Amino acid sequence: MARDNFSQNLTRILAERVGYLCSNPRCRCFTVGPNENRDKSTRIGEAAHITAASPGGPRYDNDLTREQRADIGNGIWLCSSCADLIDKDFDNYPTPLLKKWKSDAELEMYQKIKGSKDVGVVSVKGRPFLDADLRYNSSGRRSQGYSNKNPVEKDKNGNPVMIIGFATKPIIHWKLN
Structure with a gap:
């Protein structure tokens, strides 16, 4: 063929x-x-x-x-x-x-x-959210993993796959020290 x-x-x-x-x-x-x-x-x-x-x-x-x-x-x-x-x-x-x-x-x-200033603005199921990345000058931070609010689709086997792309930057939980 x-x-x-x-x-x-x-x-x-x-x-x-x-x-x-x-x-x-x-x-x-x-x-x-x-x-x-x-x-x-x-x-x-x-x-x-x-x-x-x-x-x-x-x-x-x-x-x-x-x-x-x-x-x-x-x-x-x-x-x-x-x-x-x-x-x-x-x-x-x-x-x-x-x-x-x-x-x-x-x-x-x-x-x-x-000419949009909204390049990279993310929403989950139509609801906008704010992903704050805070860092103290005298402290640090540690990733606690991805949030379950990140968009998910099913792969060919039906397993959930987190979709991370330009307009869907991941929501990450941080622990501030």
């Missing part, structure tokens, strides 16, 4: 929607820049499939049609390193997580071009 690849136009749109930055919130590197040759640019980004483009690939979804596999909804813009990582270590990068990365990266870019 043939791969259901993205069109050249769709690849360009995926890249532009995130400002040519990798959608992995821990990376966010630039994926386009100058080349030694002044008439060229260098691109290290890829339009990666969230669910595989062909059977046997990472996160392949047999329920999707060929058109759905090649649709923008199944694509995410990543640097070549992150694209390689999510396909080689696919158990740690489930479909819901990649969709969250894509959504957060697009939201971040939308807020930046709109």
Whole structure:
């Protein structure tokens, strides 16, 4: 069976929607820049499939049609390193997580071009919350773990997976000394 690849136009749109930055919130590197040759640019980004483009690939979804596999909804813009990582270590990068990365990266870019001061504001189930990070000058702090107020989705086995991304910075409980 043939791969259901993205069109050249769709690849360009995926890249532009995130400002040519990798959608992995821990990376966010630039994926386009100058080349030694002044008439060229260098691109290290890829339009990666969230669910595989062909059977046997990472996160392949047999329920999707060929058109759905090649649709923008199944694509995410990543640097070549992150694209390689999510396909080689696919158990740690489930479909819901990649969709969250894509959504957060697009939201971040939308807020930046709109000039919003709310970039990075987090809400849980529609309720905003304040994450205070307090530190005394003469004392320290110790992490007591993640709060159960962090957003959670189910992985393919039904196990809860905490979703941490750009717009969902984790709530961490701290113990002040």
